[in-house]
Amino acid sequence: MWQNSSVIDKMYKKLAIQVSLNGLSFATFDTLMNKPLVLQKIDLGKVNVTTKIEDLFAAAFQNHPELKASYDEVTIIHSNNLSTFVPTPLFDEEYLGSYLQFNTKVFETDFFAFDELANYEMNNVYIPYVHMNNYFIDQFGTFDYKHANTILVNKLLDLSKNNEERKMFVHVSNTHFEIVVIQNQKLQLYNTFEYQTPEDFIYYILFTAEQLFLNPESFKLELLGKITEGDALYEMAYKYVRNTQFFDASFMFGALTEAEKREHFILLQS
Helix, strand or coil, rough: CCCHHHEEEEECCCEEEECCCEEEEEEEEEECEEEEEEEEEECCCCCCCCCCCHHHHHHHHHHCHHHCCCCEEEEEECCCEEEEEEEECCCCHHHHHHHHHHCCCCCCCCCEEEEHHHCCEEEEEEEECCHHHHHHHHHHHEEEEEHHHHHHHHHHHHHHCCCCCCCCEEEEECEEEEEEECCCCCEEEEEEEEEEHHHHHHHHHHHHHHCCCCCCCCCEEEEEECCCCCHHHHHHHHHCCCCCCCCCCCCCCCCHHHHHHHHHHHHCCC
């Protein structure tokens, strides 16, 4: 009896690795059941861009056998604030760097990439970590890569279908956060801000709200990413925006806490 070897060989396993300049997180997935199997965060401290990636990641690959296992699919997610969304009618692949020069310092030696959000007629232009990609080529051979904010914005747009209410989502990372304002699958605003203090955090939220005529007494603010109830950022947001709440991640599969689902939302939705 003849059998399709590609079906036999398929393991129904996927690996996703999210990389930033201070660490990496990874998740393995059962693609048949559509659920995460392993979720791991590895903090590397503040990393200099000139640090040799093979030195940096060697211990992680040594200590976590999941990173050296075989998978049908490997996805690398680049997490930084070097990205911008461009509507398809204004997009030209020949001029990627020109879109980024308005919100970040761009050098001639930079490599630019883009992710298409086909359902929403826009592209996310960004600067990936090329040296990290080169390292992963040595580890995995082939893989897909995309920007963290592509996954974030795409999924939030998907979830806003048939919802006429305008919402502000704030996704928090260690040194920066994204503000995404959406109404019924329309992206009204996306921006990223660096912060050091809770005062920085609330300043940019209130400033953005003011620009969009959103009243802090009435608009809905949903928080996700690295933020938990009782921490200083949450307390500051709750103090100044009446309808502050955590993003509801209960729809996501897996035996994880709500806090874990929110913190690793991008990785888990990859």
